[in-house]
Amino acid sequence: MxxxxxxxxxxxxxxxxxxxxxxxxAWASHIAGSLFAVLFPSDCRICGAxxxxxxxxxxxxxxxxxxxxxxxxVCARCGERLFSPYAIDDPEGEPRCGLCRRIEPAFSxxxxxxxxxxxxxxxxxxxxxxxVRPAASVxxxxxxxxxxxxxxxxxxEGVVVVPVPLHRTKFRQRGFNQAELIARAALKLSPSRExxxxxxxxxxxxxxxxxxxxxxxxxxxxxxxxxxxxxxxEAVKGREVLVVDDVYTTGATVSECAKVLRRAxxxxxxxxxxxxxxxxxxxxxxxxxxxxxxxDIEMDEHSEAEQVALAKAVGI
Numbered sequence: 001m002x003x004x005x006x007x008x009x010x011x012x013x014x015x016x017x018x019x020x021x022x023x024x025x026a027w028a029s030h031i032a033g034s035l036f037a038v039l040f041p042s043d044c045r046i047c048g049a050x051x052x053x054x055x056x057x058x059x060x061x062x063x064x065x066x067x068x069x070x071x072x073x074v075c076a077r078c079g080e081r082l083f084s085p086y087a088i089d090d091p092e093g094e095p096r097c098g099l100c101r102r103i104e105p106a107f108s109x110x111x112x113x114x115x116x117x118x119x120x121x122x123x124x125x126x127x128x129x130x131x132v133r134p135a136a137s138v139x140x141x142x143x144x145x146x147x148x149x150x151x152x153x154x155x156x157e158g159v160v161v162v163p164v165p166l167h168r169t170k171f172r173q174r175g176f177n178q179a180e181l182i183a184r185a186a187l188k189l190s191p192s193r194e195x196x197x198x199x200x201x202x203x204x205x206x207x208x209x210x211x212x213x214x215x216x217x218x219x220x221x222x223x224x225x226x227x228x229x230x231x232x233x234e235a236v237k238g239r240e241v242l243v244v245d246d247v248y249t250t251g252a253t254v255s256e257c258a259k260v261l262r263r264a265x266x267x268x269x270x271x272x273x274x275x276x277x278x279x280x281x282x283x284x285x286x287x288x289x290x291x292x293x294x295x296d297i298e299m300d301e302h303s304e305a306e307q308v309a310l311a312k313a314v315g316i
């Protein structure tokens with residue numbers, strides 16, 4: 001009993017002795033944050049609120065916390081939002097949108113973390129157009145969560161992770177490929193990273209493609225034809241491949257990537273993105289700053305007939 005009493009008292013004394021140190025560190029952190037706010041005043045690049053914490057990312061915690069995952073029912077193939085009760089209650093147990101029911105996608109499944117709107121869209125823009133590279137860590141965490149939903153479907157040996165490449169001209173202008181930065185951050189944070197094999201040199205964009213805004217189905221097909229190529233066939237042949245990107249819009253780019261990879265011998269192609277446009281949030285056309293030709297241009301919501309025509313054009 002005496003031994004237990006002494007040990008208990010010792011633990012209590014240790015707790016008391018460490019408490020001032022903890023309080024001291026908390027105060028030091030608070031003071032450092034206050035000095036940072038005074039000496040380097042800055043506002044959140046999304047909501048405009050003053051930043052009071054030391055961070056390499058000029059976005060407040062509240063804005064990041066409001067970037068939620070896609071809620072509700074989505075297509076089991078392309079990830080589009082579903083509204084029809086007939087699609088949701090599919091007798092085969094795999095709810096699909098009208099487009100994926102009519103035309104089989106070139107990829108096995110596409111998933112995304114959130115809807116391409118509001119704060120999440122602004123955060124992606126900060127990385128791509130503002131060069132704020134610390135944003136890649138937050139976006140990588142989101143991409144990693146999206147990939148987690150696919151992991152039960154991956155083979156035991158894992159998958160080859162291929163970021164959608166930029167053309168060398170665009171890469172020189174920007175200085176980095178945002179899809180690769182986000183992919184590296186996602187793999188670093190993933191508990192299953194040993195099954196995700198990043199491969200950045202096996203796939204390339206051979207030519208720079210003009211913006212697809214206003215193009216007809218035939219023009220879209222011609223615009224993407226021959227844009228991508230596999231440069232290391234042995235890296236993807238006989239393997240399952242995960243294509244990753246920042247945004248999924250119409251699906252034209254990832255579908256073309258999937259077709260090229262499958263021709264090179266990939267057994268299956270999966271798609272994971274940080275964000276995607278959903279029917280409820282794709283009501284307008286928005287031309288991005290900087291005359292960007294990436295695949296994140298928001299399009300008018302197509303009618304079902306137009307969507308089918310577009311899918312045939314890009315080879316979904």
